[in-house]
Amino acid sequence: MTEPGSTEDFRQQVRDFFRSNLPDGWRGYGALPEEERKAFCADWREIMRRERYLVPTWPEEYGGGGLGLAEQAVIQEELVRHGLPTIPHPSDLFAFVLIGPTLLHWGTPEQKAHFIPKMISGEHRWAQGYSEPGAGSDLFSLTTRGVLEEGEWVVNGQKVWQTDGQYANWIFALVRTEPEASRGNGISMLLLPVDQPGIEVRTIRSMTGKEELSEFFFTDARTAAENIIGPRGAGAKVALTLLGFERGSASGATYAGYRIELDRLIELVKERGLAQDQVVRQRLAWCHCRLEMLKYLGMRTLDSALSGEPPGPESSITKLYESEYHAVVTELAMDVLGMDGLVLSGAPGIASLGPDPLGAPNSPAAWINQFMTSRAATIYGGSSQIQRNTLGEQVLGLPREPRPDAEKPGTTTEKAVSR
Amino acid sequence: MKFGLDHDQVQFSGQVRKFLAVHMPIERVREWTEAGIGCPPDVWQRMTQELGLGAIGFPESVGGTGDRLLDQIVVAAELGRALDPSPYFPSIVVVARTVLEADPESDWVSELLEGRTTASPAMLDPADPTMPKPDGAWAVREGAGWRITGERAYVPQGSFVDSFLVLAGSDAGPTLLRVDRDAVGVSVADLPTLDLTRPVAHLRLSDAPAQVVGEPGGGLSPAYAALNRALVLMAADLSGGARAVLEMTTAYAQTRRQFDRPIGSFQSVKHMLADVLLELEAARSAFLYAAPVLDGGSEEAKVLGHLCQAVASEAYLRATKTAIQVHGAIGFTWEHDLHLYFKRATSGAQVLASPQFHRERIAAALLDT
Numbered sequence: 001m002t003e004p005g006s007t008e009d010f011r012q013q014v015r016d017f018f019r020s021n022l023p024d025g026w027r028g029y030g031a032l033p034e035e036e037r038k039a040f041c042a043d044w045r046e047i048m049r050r051e052r053y054l055v056p057t058w059p060e061e062y063g064g065g066g067l068g069l070a071e072q073a074v075i076q077e078e079l080v081r082h083g084l085p086t087i088p089h090p091s092d093l094f095a096f097v098l099i100g101p102t103l104l105h106w107g108t109p110e111q112k113a114h115f116i117p118k119m120i121s122g123e124h125r126w127a128q129g130y131s132e133p134g135a136g137s138d139l140f141s142l143t144t145r146g147v148l149e150e151g152e153w154v155v156n157g158q159k160v161w162q163t164d165g166q167y168a169n170w171i172f173a174l175v176r177t178e179p180e181a182s183r184g185n186g187i188s189m190l191l192l193p194v195d196q197p198g199i200e201v202r203t204i205r206s207m208t209g210k211e212e213l214s215e216f217f218f219t220d221a222r223t224a225a226e227n228i229i230g231p232r233g234a235g236a237k238v239a240l241t242l243l244g245f246e247r248g249s250a251s252g253a254t255y256a257g258y259r260i261e262l263d264r265l266i267e268l269v270k271e272r273g274l275a276q277d278q279v280v281r282q283r284l285a286w287c288h289c290r291l292e293m294l295k296y297l298g299m300r301t302l303d304s305a306l307s308g309e310p311p312g313p314e315s316s317i318t319k320l321y322e323s324e325y326h327a328v329v330t331e332l333a334m335d336v337l338g339m340d341g342l343v344l345s346g347a348p349g350i351a352s353l354g355p356d357p358l359g360a361p362n363s364p365a366a367w368i369n370q371f372m373t374s375r376a377a378t379i380y381g382g383s384s385q386i387q388r389n390t391l392g393e394q395v396l397g398l399p400r401e402p403r404p405d406a407e408k409p410g411t412t413t414e415k416a417v418s419r
Numbered sequence: 420m421k422f423g424l425d426h427d428q429v430q431f432s433g434q435v436r437k438f439l440a441v442h443m444p445i446e447r448v449r450e451w452t453e454a455g456i457g458c459p460p461d462v463w464q465r466m467t468q469e470l471g472l473g474a475i476g477f478p479e480s481v482g483g484t485g486d487r488l489l490d491q492i493v494v495a496a497e498l499g500r501a502l503d504p505s506p507y508f509p510s511i512v513v514v515a516r517t518v519l520e521a522d523p524e525s526d527w528v529s530e531l532l533e534g535r536t537t538a539s540p541a542m543l544d545p546a547d548p549t550m551p552k553p554d555g556a557w558a559v560r561e562g563a564g565w566r567i568t569g570e571r572a573y574v575p576q577g578s579f580v581d582s583f584l585v586l587a588g589s590d591a592g593p594t595l596l597r598v599d600r601d602a603v604g605v606s607v608a609d610l611p612t613l614d615l616t617r618p619v620a621h622l623r624l625s626d627a628p629a630q631v632v633g634e635p636g637g638g639l640s641p642a643y644a645a646l647n648r649a650l651v652l653m654a655a656d657l658s659g660g661a662r663a664v665l666e667m668t669t670a671y672a673q674t675r676r677q678f679d680r681p682i683g684s685f686q687s688v689k690h691m692l693a694d695v696l697l698e699l700e701a702a703r704s705a706f707l708y709a710a711p712v713l714d715g716g717s718e719e720a721k722v723l724g725h726l727c728q729a730v731a732s733e734a735y736l737r738a739t740k741t742a743i744q745v746h747g748a749i750g751f752t753w754e755h756d757l758h759l760y761f762k763r764a765t766s767g768a769q770v771l772a773s774p775q776f777h778r779e780r781i782a783a784a785l786l787d788t
Contacts (some may be wrong), residue, residue, distance in 0.1 A: 266785055275786040278779075285778035288785060289705075289726050296422075296704035303422035313667040317697050385686070391696055392689035396669045 007070050014053070014078045021047050028083020028359025030350055037350070038288040045088035045122065054088075054120060057249070058104065061117035069249045073302055077252035080260070083358030086253055090164035091125035093353070099126050099172045102189070106230040106238050115191070127194070129173030129216060130239070131157035137386050139174070140236055144218060146175040147224060153177075153190055155198070155221040161380070163353065165214030166203050169194045173216075175198050178233045187235035191227040198222055207371045212352050248305045251298020254322065254354075258291050258329075261355035261370075264362050265333050271362075274336055283332050290325045297321065316395060320387035323377035326355070330371040340364050341371075353377075421655025423707050428493050434550075435497040436468050436617055448502050452615035457579040458505035465669030466505060467534025473511045474532045481519060481528045487688070488648060489710040495652040499659030502759055504616040508656070509575040511540040512649050514584045520641030521595050529606035537579070541571035541598075541622050542586040542642060548572045549772050551642045553586050553593035558629060565589075565596055565629040566604075570622065573772070578609045584632065585624070596629035602628065616759065617788025648713060648722030650771055652704045654731035657767045661699050661731075661738040664760045668692060668742040691741045698734040705730055722784045725777035732768035739764040 032040055034387040048054040049063070056072040058064020065071070079086045087093045100119050103111060116122040144157025155175055162168065171192050178186035194201065196219030201213040230238040264285065274280045297318055334341045346363020350356045352373050356366055378384045392398040423696045442462055451458060463499025467473040475493025477483025484490060491512075498507055515531040517540065539657065543556035567587050572585065582599045598605060604627035607620045633641060669692060672683030682688050709723040739761040743750040750757045768774060 219554035269786065281779050281786065282775060284785060285729075285781040288781055289703075289730050289778070292731065293701040293705050294724060297701060299422045299708065300704055317700050320693075321697060329786040338436060385690065388690040388693035389686065391693035392683070394666075394687075396683075396689075396692055396696060398669065398672055398689050398692065399681045400679060401684050401686060401689075 001021070007074060011074045011078065011414070014075055015082075017051060017053075018078065018082050018084065026083070026295065027359055029085060030083060030357040030361075031359030034348075041085050041088040044084060048088070049120060049122075055100065058100065058116065058219070059118070060139070062112060063120040064116070069405065070306055071253050073249045076250055077256050080253045080256040081358070089122060089125065089167070089391055091127065091162075092122075093125040094128045094168075094172075095124070096118040098128055099191075099208070102172075102238060102241060103229060104188075105241055107241070108226075111226070111229070124170045125168045127162040127165040127168035127171045129171045129192075131161045132158055133160055137383055141361055142174055142187065143177065144173065144175050146177045146188065146190055146276065148177075148375060151225050152222045153192075153225060153227065155190065155192060155218045155223070157218050159217065160204075160215040162201075162214045162216060163212060163380075165216065166201055166211070168201075168278050170253065171199075171216060172229070173218075174235050174239055177235075179266075181233055184236035185233055189229040189235040189238045190223060190234050191229065192218075192221055192223040196221060203316055206372075207375070208352065208369055229356075250299060250304030251295075251302055251318070255291070255295040257355050257357070258294065258322075258326070260358050262287060262291055262329065264356075264360070265329065265336070268333065268362055268367075269336055272336055280332075283335075287325070287329045287332060290321075290328070294318070294322055294325065306339075313334060316387070316390055319381060320384055320391070322386060323374075327376040330367065330374045334368040334371050339363050341368060344368055357391075421422040424489065424493065427488060428490060431490075432497060435470070435472070435494060435751045436500070438466075439497060439501040439503075441482060442466070443501050443503065443505075445502060446757070448504055448616060449756075449759070452504050452618075455609070455617055455618075458503075458564055458575060463505050463537070464534050466507070467532070472507065473515070475520070476527075477515070477532060480523065481783055482532060486714065487710075488651060488713050489707070491648075491652060492655040492706060492710055495655040496662075497661035499656030500663045501765055502616045502660065503656075504618070506537040506576045506580055506704050508540070508617075508649075508653070510537045510580060512652050513540040513645055514538040516583060516645035516648060517595065517641050518632055520644045522638065527597065528631070530590055536581045537576070538582045538584055538597075539574050539576050539580040540586075540642075541574045541577075541583040543572045544573075545570050545572035545621075549776055551586050551636065551639075551646060553588035555623060556585060558585075558587040558589040558594055558596055558631075560589075560635075565594075566626050567596055567598060567624045567625050567629045567632055568604075569624055571624070572621060573610075573619045573770075574607075574622045575619055577622055578618065578705065579605050584657075585621060585622075585629065586638050586642055589635060591634075593630040593638040593642075594635045595638040595641065597632055598627050598629045612766070614762040615768060616763050617766045634775065646771070650728040651706050651709050651713060653771050654702065654709075654727035657731040657735040657764065658699060658703050658706065659765075660760050660763055661695070661702075661735040664735075664738045664742045664757070665692065665695050665699060665759075666734055668695075668738075668745050672745055677749035688745055692743065694743050695734075695738045698730075702727070702731040702734040722781050725780040727776040729774040729781070732764070735760075735764040744788075745778065 029037055029040055052065040053075050056065035056067040056075050060066035076086050103115055130139060132142050132144060146153045146155045160171055171194055173190050173192060174187050175190050176186050177188040196220050200217040202215050203212040204215060206212050269275055269280055341364055344365040346365045347361035347364035349369030350360050360366055393400055442465055442607060472494055474483045475494050476487055478486040508530055518525050519528045531538060542551035544552050546555060556567055556571060558565050558567045569584055571585060582597055585596045585597055585598050587594055601763050604625040606623045609620050612618055672688055673681055675682050706727045709727050712723055713720045732781060742757055743761060749755050
């Protein structure tokens with residue numbers, strides 16, 4: 001475990017590095033015009049990669065920083081505070097947070113040596129292939145199937161709700177490879193190159209009006225036999241392993257991002273002459289309390305992770321807490337805007353996952369975008385209802401909801417559903 | 420920064436819980452409070468002298484274990500869990516701390532911590548009982564001593580303590596004074612309270628003799644310093660109660676069967692309990708974070724008491740309301756313990772001012788600067 005003192009030294013080092021690489025008068029990438037923003041993020045990605053700050057905890061041999069969780073937490077928090085992107089390219093989220101850590105845990109040395117450096121270089125851009133039209137919350141009822149034929153997996157089916165999937169050239173997908181096994185036991189995690197005749201990607205326009213989602217159609221899509229993570233049939237377990245390692249390291253950054261947003265809202269309240277409105281004051285103070293508690297929950301999670309303690313209830317709680325908070329705070333912003341919240345005026349918003357970065361406009365258009373995107377946060381990554389099931393069952397120990405078919409052992413109902 | 424309780428604190432927490440299970444089990448709490456006798460003095464003696472509860476979290480200079488709020492939080496959380504009807508909160512949390520802040524040399528502090536005497540804060544004006552104010556009581560000098568006339572509302576444990584710490588107006592300004600319950604001119608009217616575990620009384624002072632505590636005119640600042648800590652400790656008390664209720668209700672939902680299945684398997688019930696857990700863990704994080712910050716005395720500390728109290732009281736209310744709903748009709752009975760927690764949650768959300776009041780203080784810090 002890192003000493004607190006050395007973390008503070010490291011923080012100063014990170015700040016110095018950021019400042020020496022930023023132009024004078026830097027106000028955050030949210031303040032850049034849209035055209036410049038993309039170019040800036042690409043350049044910044046390169047600066048971070050060269051300093052090995054892009055994925056701080058990944059092993060040095062693959063181009064990572066070889067640093068600890070505490071240092072990663074510091075880097076991410078400082079990025080947000082400086083108005084710098086933690087995810088410089090949209091596809092990086094899926095590489096750095098999801099498939100990368102999974103590969104590092106489950107992958108063979110050859111897989112790691114092949115894929116990890118390409119995630120860092122940005123040569124491979126990843127999409128997540130979990131949900132299907134018929135498998136959302138009930139993920140392990142998925143029906144996309146894969147068959148091993150002549151040294152290749154041949155995959156047929158459909159995946160959906162890939163955020164920014166149109167930028168991806170690889171997809172990690174949960175695929176049913178063992179049709180005779182029951183539900184979760186018949187699934188494998190496969191990696192497929194996207195640029196092939198067997199895969200068609202279509203974008204989906206979300207309620208924000210942006211083409212920010214996509215769906216993947218697999219028609220005899222192919223990938224090499226070795227592009228499987230973990231053993232055959234272990235895909236459910238592999239997918240659920242994502243948990244552990246990164247636990248809590250993003251919490252400081254998450255808080256900092258929402259704090260920037262709430263401070264922006266406080267400015268909006270003042271600008272609009274509502275600072276003495278008793279209802280607004282109560283609601284704003286409520287949001288402040290929730291947000292500060294998000295910080296404390298995050299500190300608890302990171303602290304227990306750094307102490308090597310097993311995950312406590314706080315790590316399961318954060319997702320539910322954070323997404324529900326964001327829905328409420330953006331609703332308050334809409335009420336503060338009143339009629340002005342009906343017109344997409346001012347500079348547009350920036351983020352589609354989480355709050356807008358430092359420097360972003362405090363405009364009706366930006367708040368309307370956040371108001372809409374916060375609707376998705378209580379659904380993606382396990383809906384609030386699924387999170388409550390998890391808390392109820394895994395933390396409190398309440399019994400599972402009985403399945404109609406589970407009461408008759410030995411029946412094949414589940415498999416029939418899977419097909 | 421290490422977050423949360425350390426090994427010693429966790430261990431001490433277990434000791435306190437065991438002690439209270441023996442000396443303050445819920446059946447006794449019921450008997451005492453229903454009989455209107457409060458916490459028997461011999462139990463309070465054991466708590467303070469045998470276990471040394473009073474000294475926890477106070478500076479060594481007054482015989483304490485060290486000036487650490489987190490240590491005291493451990494005590495408050497266990498007492499809240501046990502539905503503590505003792506003078507701990509008024510006598511130790513509020514009076515001893517206020518006196519310590521006002522006059523560090525006063526012997527009264529160690530007497531209170533050791534349980535040799537008990538006291539209650541009488542600081543609320545009947546006309547506006549939201550926060551401590553000198554209004555509604557007036558003190559004048561008389562020779563070497565003082566005399567007070569006035570009224571104080573909602574004096575906790577008023578009938579069961581030896582003396583009162585009164586915040587009164589005076590020519591010098593708001594002043595803290597000690598008034599003995601048995602003194603002439605002191606009348607204490609016990610009030611029938613919703614929450615039997617937090618009895619309150621109405622205090623009338625008619626030219627009652629008093630001794631000044633600290634500097635005349637210097638009463639507000641010590642009272643508020645103690646109060647900020649009291650808010651965090653009350654949050655711990657409330658969270659302790661909420662935890663007990665959540666455990667009790669989870670166990671019930673695991674075993675109570677309807678429609679051939681445990682009711683806890685129904686998502687409608689499960690999700691209610693998950694939400695209680697969420698609120699409780701968040702509230703717990705708040706006071707665990709707040710304690711060292713208050714010890715450090717930074718600017719941030721000023722709103723943390725308000726934050727802790729606002730969130731913990733709402734978490735406890737949610738826990739008890741959910742618990743009654745999940746238990747069904749049995750939870751509405753006098754015989755079942757739930758109403759004791761429900762009433763304590765209700766009183767806990769008002770006794771140091773309401774969540775709305777605290778949110779307004781937070782709003783002022785956010786918006787009026």
